[in-house]
Amino acid sequence: MHQVSALITGFEPFAGGSDNASWEAVRALPEELTLAGGAVRLRRELLPVTFAGAAARVRELIASGRPDVVVHVGLDASAKAIKLETTAYNEATASIPDNSGAQPDHAEVVPAGPRRRHSTWAAHALAGRLSATGLPVTTSDDAGRYVCNTTLYTALDAVEEDPTRPTGFVHVPLATTIGTPIVTRTLAALLVELADQVRRHHAHIQGMSRLSVPRPSRPLRVGLTGGIGSGKSTVAGMLAARGALVVDADALARAVVEPGTPALEEIKQAFGQGVIAADGGLDRAALAAVVFDDDEARARLEAMTLPRVAAAAAEQMEAAGPGRVAVYDVPLLAEGGMADLFDTVIVVRAPRELRLARLEARGLARADAEARMSQQASDGEREALADLVIDNDGAVEQLEEQVAGVWQALERG
Numbered sequence: 001m002h003q004v005s006a007l008i009t010g011f012e013p014f015a016g017g018s019d020n021a022s023w024e025a026v027r028a029l030p031e032e033l034t035l036a037g038g039a040v041r042l043r044r045e046l047l048p049v050t051f052a053g054a055a056a057r058v059r060e061l062i063a064s065g066r067p068d069v070v071v072h073v074g075l076d077a078s079a080k081a082i083k084l085e086t087t088a089y090n091e092a093t094a095s096i097p098d099n100s101g102a103q104p105d106h107a108e109v110v111p112a113g114p115r116r117r118h119s120t121w122a123a124h125a126l127a128g129r130l131s132a133t134g135l136p137v138t139t140s141d142d143a144g145r146y147v148c149n150t151t152l153y154t155a156l157d158a159v160e161e162d163p164t165r166p167t168g169f170v171h172v173p174l175a176t177t178i179g180t181p182i183v184t185r186t187l188a189a190l191l192v193e194l195a196d197q198v199r200r201h202h203a204h205i206q207g208m209s210r211l212s213v214p215r216p217s218r219p220l221r222v223g224l225t226g227g228i229g230s231g232k233s234t235v236a237g238m239l240a241a242r243g244a245l246v247v248d249a250d251a252l253a254r255a256v257v258e259p260g261t262p263a264l265e266e267i268k269q270a271f272g273q274g275v276i277a278a279d280g281g282l283d284r285a286a287l288a289a290v291v292f293d294d295d296e297a298r299a300r301l302e303a304m305t306l307p308r309v310a311a312a313a314a315e316q317m318e319a320a321g322p323g324r325v326a327v328y329d330v331p332l333l334a335e336g337g338m339a340d341l342f343d344t345v346i347v348v349r350a351p352r353e354l355r356l357a358r359l360e361a362r363g364l365a366r367a368d369a370e371a372r373m374s375q376q377a378s379d380g381e382r383e384a385l386a387d388l389v390i391d392n393d394g395a396v397e398q399l400e401e402q403v404a405g406v407w408q409a410l411e412r413g
Helices: 022-027 051-065 125-133 149-157 180-205 232-241 251-254 262-273 286-293 295-318 352-361 364-374 379-383 394-411
Strands: 005-012 032-035 038-047 069-075 082-087 087-089 117-120 139-141 167-172 220-226 245-246 325-329 344-349 388-391
Touching: 005 051, 005 180, 022 038, 022 069, 022 180, 032 167, 032 180, 038 051, 038 069, 038 295, 051 149, 051 379, 069 082, 069 149, 069 344, 082 117, 087 262, 117 149, 125 139, 125 180, 125 295, 139 364, 149 167, 180 232, 220 232, 232 245, 232 325, 232 344, 232 394, 245 295, 251 325, 262 286, 262 295, 286 295, 286 379, 295 325, 344 379, 344 394, 352 364, 388 394
Parallel strands: 005 038, 005 069, 069 167, 082 139, 220 325, 220 344, 245 325, 344 388
Antiparallel strands: 032 038, 082 167, 087 117
């Protein structure tokens, strides 16, 4: 089984301090972590708290070691939880000098680089999984503008040609807020999750099923997807009838915007009272009219809802417990780059005309159905990610027979 290499860094003490919680946690990690059927070898490195020095060292470490996984760890003295960062900005700003005395003011980290870069790991899903085990993990969408941000931006720039390589940044609190042993345990659990993601990706590109990758004692994580009208939800029901725990992305998307939720308040602030119904709930039709043909508005909406859905879904799937099958019924698996998060990916497919006919039978106008299809991944893009494919173009009995075969494969996995 493929062995995985990981680079993990912490920072030296800042401004004459005696220690730095990030490095204390990193150096407490062993040189090797055990995976089911394999191992991940760790390279633990100390970074200077300087803009130029950290950036140069990060590039050198990534270029020389070519690690499969890159995790940088820094201190956030105000943090109350361990934070997985999602975003770095092409801006270096210091309200106080770094350890070399440098104090940049709105300088670009990478000249002419994009304004922001995003971590190449699924931070929200990972936070949900780790939280489900009792670890104090959350996410953050802003790594600041100090040396931590520069480190993350530089790392993401260095791995730009390989976006499948999990690369990100973890902010940890002071040791007096969360003790070093808990932080180290969290980092180890994160590294195992990322290493297994790498192994599943390698298995898939080598033409093997992701199910071929051994897994620890936890639920079998299944990603179930298909284009609108394919019958994905029907398959989910058949799997549930056989004992799977099914987590429905659409149901979660509704739950995270219920009255009183933070997401609904954010939506009201962003799009106005006009998207709020008389009973205080979300007026979905009004919101759809606002965002459907506006890519920027839709992106703002997704930023408010999708992270919450991902974290909740991951947490619910882990609740299935060891030995069970947990299925995530999600329409946008391909679009969200989620495939390698799962032990196996099932794609339900049906001919386009049949899908359109089904949607029209539900009362959806053909033009609206085609518009929705155009916003989803193509059949080919979905099937390229599949470990198992179910054809839903015949009688229910034929579909049941295929699902029975898939269930046998899942139970063996």
